[in-house]
Every structure is written in C-alpha cells, then in structure tokens.
Amino acid sequence: MSGGVPPDDGEEELFGDDEYEVAFGEKLAETLDLNRWSTGLDLDRVMARFRREIASAVTKEDRLRGLVRSELFPRLPGRSRTFPEAGVYHVTPEELNLVHERLLFQGRVDAVASSSVSHDSIPIGISQIGVAVVGYGGTSGAFSQRLYRKEVAQRSGDGLKEAMDYIDMRQNRFKDRHDSQSRLARRGIRAYGERAALLNKSSAEWRMGMNNPCSHELLTGSGYMSLLEKSIDVLNKIINEHKxxxxxxxTLQDRGFLTMGLALDAGEFVLLETLENDGKHVVDGWQYGDRSKALARDFVRKSCPQVVKGLFRVSDHSLPRMFYAHRELVHEAVRVAMADSVLRQERGFPMLLDVADMSCRAAFGEDGFQGLIQDAYAHAGANFQYFSERGPRR
Structure with a gap:
C-alpha cells in the first residue's frame, strides 16, 4: 500500500526538510500547499515581497561588507608564509590610462574566447568547438574543430541482434560512463584549445583568457592521458616561459571569495593565494593511473605556486572579478585586466574578452552551425524528422 504508511523501523527516513526551512524561511509542507499559492500573477503582493526580501538581503550584505573591510582585509598581509604578498592594493586612474595608451590600444594585448555548439539526434551527434584570438588591432585567428559521435554495434550476421544492440546502446547512452567521459572530453578540448591558441596563435606581448587557467578539465586531462600531457605542456609554457x-x-563560482570582492572599493584589488592548494585538491580527488598522477602532481608542485588568484573591482556598480596571473608580474597583469574592464564600468569585465566572445560566436555560433546541419540532412533526404521540436525542460 502507498500513502500514510509509516516506514519500517529498519527503513531510513528521508532528510532535508530542516535544511529547507533554514534556507527558505518556511516549512516545505507550507510551500507545497497549493492553497497558499498566489492566484494568477498577483502583481502587488509579488512586488511587495520582492522589495522586502531584496532590501533585507542588501542590508545584510552591506553589514557583511563592512566586517570584511574592517576585520578581514587587515589580516591578509602575512597570513601565509608561502604567500606574503597577500593583501589589498589600489590602482589609480592615471595608471589605467597608461595601460590604455601603451598596451591595449597599441595592439599589445590579445584575448581568447571559445564557443561550443552541439547537435544530438538519434542517428548522430555532432559537436563544434570554435576558438577566436582577438586584439584591438583585429582578429589574430579563428579556429574550429568538429567531433562526430559514432555508434558501432557488433555485426554478427544476425539482423535482430544487431538491431537490439543499437536500441540498447542508445537507450543507455546517457547512463554510460563512456558517454559522460566524452562530454567531459569536449569541455577539456575546448579549454585546451583556448590556451593553445593563446600560446601558439598570438604574437601579442600580453595574453588574456577566461576563468582558471589550470582548470579541472586540464589538470585531470578529462580522463585522457594524451589530453593531460598536451595540457600540461601548454600550461607550463604559458606559466613558466611566457608569464x-x-x-x-x-562566472559566479567561488562565491566565498566574491563576497570578499564586494568589500573592495572601486580601483582596488586583493591578492589571495596561489593555485597550489586548488591544484592539490583536484589531483587528490581524481583517479589517475600511476604515470598520469605523477605528471599532474609534478605540475601542481612546480607551476601552480607561480599562479596567483585575486579579485579586482573597477566600479561600485559592478561585480568584483576573479583573476589569475603570474606571481612575478601580477601587479602589471591586474592593471591590464582592470584597464580593459573600466571601459565598461557597468559590467566591470574586460571588453576585449567580450569582443573575442562575440567574434567567436559570430564565426562559430548556433545559427550557422544549425544551418549546415539542416542542409546536410536535406541532402540525405531526411528533412526534419531527426530535429527535436522542443528542448528539455529547465
């Protein structure tokens, strides 16, 4: 029987209701009571609740900001013997103007961005990865790679068995470890492509990219030894040779650090730590083979201490941004990022990275990709029966 029957003594009860009440301020049963739901939009009540909740959150955040500035920031210098440079620094508008004149607008900075689009149907899956390298002097290069998912069933001369093999393979594809590994590989190839393009396809003095240069996908090789070897080779050259x-x-990852960033005033940056601990955490948590684990550990030990993680903020009206730079050149590097970000103070993010992203999407975006896919299906006489009318619910 279902409903209303208490669990047996040996059966574990579900958990989470208490955590829900703490997080949302009401019991889950109250949320699920449809009689408590608004009828239609009920705009007046919705707006009143929005304003009340947001005002409360902003007040709490202002208090937290004051605590971080008064209590935490003064303790950063000297907090770590391995990174005594930690602390808060200030950049003047004059310094940023010099970066504009001498580096950015002279074409001495290149930025890289990538895009990834996919088509997944019953007979085939195709993924396209695009990378663009852009400076204020123009585009240095645009590169793309396409991956084709191929399903192969064992041919035994038994038509029924072959058909059932295909059906079983497709039914269980998203549960299969190898398919998950393939999706991880696509992310790893995309991250590798960005860094390889920065290293090998740019001649600019300074190179700019998105997110953590030593990303999880690269430090693990996404489960592939060849990708791990190539990634570590490229990262070693970027970190230890180019610098x-x-x-x-x-992104809004590392929200704890970003909370610290909200305590920064416009024109300030804070140096937090090197990537050594982050790298160790990734390597310790991943299952490698002996040779690949030794390779990853050696890279983390030698190169990750040379990369500094920090935060900067160019405007009181924009979010703080996490940045990563070489330890020896971190003060010059953050000024490059801040000078480019101050061009759009409301966003507080390097404009050159946005330009690279738009250039990449224009060259390798969804519309052009889907147009090519539809053309190929039409030539195959398949028309649109393999296109999903709607995507999954989100």
Whole structure:
C-alpha cells in the first residue's frame, strides 16, 4: 500500500526538510500547499515581497561588507608564509590610462574566447568547438574543430541482434560512463584549445583568457592521458616561459571569495593565494593511473605556486572579478585586466574578452552551425524528422 504508511523501523527516513526551512524561511509542507499559492500573477503582493526580501538581503550584505573591510582585509598581509604578498592594493586612474595608451590600444594585448555548439539526434551527434584570438588591432585567428559521435554495434550476421544492440546502446547512452567521459572530453578540448591558441596563435606581448587557467578539465586531462600531457605542456609554457598573462572569471563560482570582492572599493584589488592548494585538491580527488598522477602532481608542485588568484573591482556598480596571473608580474597583469574592464564600468569585465566572445560566436555560433546541419540532412533526404521540436525542460 502507498500513502500514510509509516516506514519500517529498519527503513531510513528521508532528510532535508530542516535544511529547507533554514534556507527558505518556511516549512516545505507550507510551500507545497497549493492553497497558499498566489492566484494568477498577483502583481502587488509579488512586488511587495520582492522589495522586502531584496532590501533585507542588501542590508545584510552591506553589514557583511563592512566586517570584511574592517576585520578581514587587515589580516591578509602575512597570513601565509608561502604567500606574503597577500593583501589589498589600489590602482589609480592615471595608471589605467597608461595601460590604455601603451598596451591595449597599441595592439599589445590579445584575448581568447571559445564557443561550443552541439547537435544530438538519434542517428548522430555532432559537436563544434570554435576558438577566436582577438586584439584591438583585429582578429589574430579563428579556429574550429568538429567531433562526430559514432555508434558501432557488433555485426554478427544476425539482423535482430544487431538491431537490439543499437536500441540498447542508445537507450543507455546517457547512463554510460563512456558517454559522460566524452562530454567531459569536449569541455577539456575546448579549454585546451583556448590556451593553445593563446600560446601558439598570438604574437601579442600580453595574453588574456577566461576563468582558471589550470582548470579541472586540464589538470585531470578529462580522463585522457594524451589530453593531460598536451595540457600540461601548454600550461607550463604559458606559466613558466611566457608569464605575461591574465585570466578573468566570467562566472559566479567561488562565491566565498566574491563576497570578499564586494568589500573592495572601486580601483582596488586583493591578492589571495596561489593555485597550489586548488591544484592539490583536484589531483587528490581524481583517479589517475600511476604515470598520469605523477605528471599532474609534478605540475601542481612546480607551476601552480607561480599562479596567483585575486579579485579586482573597477566600479561600485559592478561585480568584483576573479583573476589569475603570474606571481612575478601580477601587479602589471591586474592593471591590464582592470584597464580593459573600466571601459565598461557597468559590467566591470574586460571588453576585449567580450569582443573575442562575440567574434567567436559570430564565426562559430548556433545559427550557422544549425544551418549546415539542416542542409546536410536535406541532402540525405531526411528533412526534419531527426530535429527535436522542443528542448528539455529547465
């Protein structure tokens, strides 16, 4: 029987209701009571609740900002013997203007961005990865790679068995470890392509990229030894040979650090730590083979201490941004990122990275990709029966 029957003594009860009440301020049963739901939009009540909740959150955040500035920031210098440079620094508008005149607008900075689009149907899956390298002097290059998912069933001369093999393979594809690994590989190839293009396809003095240069996909090789070897080779050259790089995050990950960033005033940046601990955490948590684990550990030990993680803020009206740069050149690197970000103070993010992203999407975006796919289906006489009318619910 279902409903209303208490669990047996040996059966574990579900959990999470208490955590829900703490997070949302009401019991889950109250949320699920449809009689408590608004009828239609009920705009007046919705707006009143929005204003009340947002005002409360902003007040709490202002108090937290004051605590971070008064209590936490003064303790950063000297907090770590391995990174005594930690602390808050200030950049003047004059310094940023010099970066505009001598580096950015002279074409001495290149930025890289990538895009990824996919088509997945019953007979085939195709993924396209595009990378663009752009400076204020123009585009240095645009590159793309396409991956084709191919299903192969065992041919045994038994038509029924072959058909059932295909059906079983497709039914269980998204549960299969190898398919998950393939999706991870696509992310790894995209991350590798960005860094390889910055290293090998740009001649600019300074190179700019998005997010953590030593990303999880690259430090693990996404499960592929060849990708791990190639990634570590490229990262070693960027970090230990070129050195003049800065990567800026465009996501809200590391929200704890970003909370610290909201305590920064416009024109300030804070140096937090090196990537050594982050790298160790990734390597310790991943299952490698002996040779690949030794390779990853050696890279983390030698190169990750040379990369600094920090935060900058160019405007009181924009979010702080996480950045990564070489330890020896971090003060020059963050000024490059801040000078480019101050051009759009409301966004507070390097304009050159946005330009690279738009250039990449224009060259390798969804519309052009889907047009090519539809043309190929039409030539195959398949028309539109393999196109999903709607995507999955989100």
């Amino acid at each position: 003049k790089f800065v990567f800026v995050s465009n």
